[in-house]
Amino acid sequence: MRILRDICLVAAAIAALTSAVSAATPELKLTIGTEGAYPPFNSVGPDGSLVGFDIDIAKALCAEMGADCTFVTQDWQGIIPALQSGRFDAIVSSMAITDEHKKKVDFTHAYYRTTPAIVVRKDSTLAGVAPEDMTGRTLGVRGSTIHSRYARAKYKQSDIRTYPTIAGYEHDLAEGQLDAAMDGRIVLDTWLKTDAGQCCRLLGMIKPDPGLHGQGAGIAVRKGDTDLVNRFNAAIAAIRTNGTYKRINDKYFDFDIYGD
The missing domain is CATH 3.40.190.10 (Periplasmic binding protein-like II)
Incomplete structure (x- = not known):
């Protein structure tokens, strides 16, 4: 009986300790x-x-x-x-x-x-992604992002149009209301593989600017x-x-x- 009592006491002590630890370190x-x-x-x-x-x-x-x-x-x-x-x-x-x-x-x-890039419609005559290539062109980008800041800083001769979501520039580019769109390469590649993205192609990638694109x-x-x-x-x-x-x-x- 004494052994059984001791076992019960030990079990109770372990349970109390476990409870105390759990209370001290909440999930x-x-x-x-x-x-x-x-x-x-x-x-x-x-x-x-x-x-x-x-x-x-x-x-x-x-x-x-x-x-x-x-x-x-x-x-x-x-x-x-x-x-x-x-x-x-x-x-x-x-x-x-x-x-x-x-x-x-x-x-x-x-x-x-991820590397920034630019997409255009498949029938686009644009030859490159440099700011001079985009002079006078409309460039769509999601607002309040590294890409919109980069576009405004580097593509001063372009008409920069910002959208609250990527769906906005995807729609307008597909409908011919934009000349190009800029975002991360992976996001653009993903869209180009969809039915909606069959209108367009990857024009080229942009060398990241650490000061604007971050780390x-x-x-x-x-x-x-x-x-x-x-x-x-x-x-x-x-x-x-x-x-x-x-x-x-x-x-x-x-x-x-x-x-x-």
Whole structure:
């Protein structure tokens, strides 16, 4: 009987210790903000669920951190203000790590990189992607992005037209209302493979300008949230090492997007 009593006491002590540890280290709960309109990185699927490379990477990072994560969508122009106001804890939405963005948010290490490019209609007579090639031409781009800032800084002799989502410039280019459109190569390539994108072709790629295009896409958090940045960075390193990143990468791309 004494042995049974001792066993019960030990079990009770272990249960109490486990409970105390759990209470001291509560589960990490995070809300992730994303645009949901930037395929193949983030978009809303036919069933209403969020899909894409950003979403899969975010889920993998949350699993690595042991975090309970929920996702919300937010229009691109308002995504940083929404983070700052506390609507969500992090942005996983292909946001470029630029000096301008760093004034408003803190970033993790880059989790992918992409080269900017220009697309045109298949019947276009444009010969190159340089600013002089685009003189007097209409150039569509998603607003409030590295591409719109680059276009305004470098293509001063062009008519720059900005759109709230990529669907806007895709439609106008297909309908002949634009001469060209600029975005990341991967986003443009993805569109060109769709039925709607059969109107158009890749004209060429642009050498990235680090000062305007940044240092790749990172996860943004509120200024000063160093602990969350460190958690995400550790998780990024872990999924790069354990093969999870490659599995997700290969689901969407036939090259390593980490170092595009």
